Each structure stands twice: as structure tokens, then as C-alpha cells.
Amino acid sequence: MTDGNATSAFGFEDLEVYQAARGFRGRVYRLIKLLPGEERFALAQQMRRAAVSITNNIAEGHGRYNWQDRMRFCRNARGSLAEVVDDINVCTDEGYAEQEHLENLKIDAAKVLRLLNGYIGYLRRQRDKNAAGAGEARWAPIHAREFPIPHYRLPIPK
Numbered sequence: 001m002t003d004g005n006a007t008s009a010f011g012f013e014d015l016e017v018y019q020a021a022r023g024f025r026g027r028v029y030r031l032i033k034l035l036p037g038e039e040r041f042a043l044a045q046q047m048r049r050a051a052v053s054i055t056n057n058i059a060e061g062h063g064r065y066n067w068q069d070r071m072r073f074c075r076n077a078r079g080s081l082a083e084v085v086d087d088i089n090v091c092t093d094e095g096y097a098e099q100e101h102l103e104n105l106k107i108d109a110a111k112v113l114r115l116l117n118g119y120i121g122y123l124r125r126q127r128d129k130n131a132a133g134a135g136e137a138r139w140a141p142i143h144a145r146e147f148p149i150p151h152y153r154l155p156i157p158k
Contacts, residue, residue, distance in 0.1 A: 012062035017115040053080035067127035
């Protein structure tokens with residue numbers, strides 16, 4: 001799911017699923033700008049929170065050190081994605097944007113869903129492989145050597 005040439009200090013930014021979800025979030029934000037004023041504090045805020053929740057959950061799950069947490073956060077991201085799709089349906093029903101634009105967003109959402117499901121499957125296989133190979137518990141912790149998080153120093157503010 002990540003290549004050996006990670007470019008991000010945090011690792012999650014290199015995941016294909018994160019990159020796709022981040023692009024999707026940007027397209028949802030562009031849709032939000034098309035919403036009428038009466039939706040500014042209702043649908044727009046809901047869509048914004050749900051869209052951000054997708055990438056937030058992928059990132060937070062990646063920062064966890066056990067399989068169960070990583071998969072749980074990915075499932076949370078999947079739920080937030082479904083929430084955004086329902087909000088797109090509201091936009092369709094209310095005629096807030098061009099039908100083609102909304103359909104393309106749903107196609108993008110389906111791609112993110114496929115990637116999320118694939119990543120969850122990958123995590124499940126790695127968990128099972130780890131548990132079977134080492135005779136460990138079903139929810140064995142992820143070992144740092146398998147998913148290294150680089151150590152780095154943040155600049156000290158002056």
C-alpha cells in the first residue's frame with residue numbers, strides 16, 4: 001500500500017487511499033461553494049465536516065500501532081464517505097449543482113470506497129499473516145519494523 005520510497009515524514013500522506021480521499025475532499029469543497037446561502041450553516045457545514053473526517057480517520061488510523069485500531073479508523077472513514085454521498089444526493093434532489101458534476105463526484109466517491117476497502121483488506125491480511133506466523137493474538141500490535149514511523153525533529157520556534 002505504500003512504496004519503499006516514502007516521501008512523507010508521517011507515512012499516511014504516501015498512501016494511495018489518502019491521496020484519493022484528499023482529492024475527493026477538495027472536489028467536495030468546490031461543490032460546497034456552489035450551495036445557496038441558506039445552506040451555509042446547515043448542509044455546507046455538514047458536508048465539510050464529513051469530507052474532512054474521511055482523511056482525518058485515514059491519518060489517525062495510520063498513526064495507531066495495532067491492526068484493530070487501523071481497521072476501525074478506516075471503517076470510520078468509510079462511514080464518513082457514505083455520509084458525503086448522501087449529502088451529494090441532497091444536492092441532486094435540491095438541484096444545487098449540475099447533474100453531471102454530482103454524478104462525477106459519486107464516481108470519485110466510489111473510487112475512494114474501493115481503495116478504502118482494499119486497504120482494510122490489506123490490513124486484515126497483514127494482521128492474519130502476523131498472527132499466524134508468530135503465533136500471536138488475533139489483534140497483535142503492529143511492530144515498528146513493519147511500519148516504521150521516521151523520527152524527525154521539529155524546528156524550535158524562536
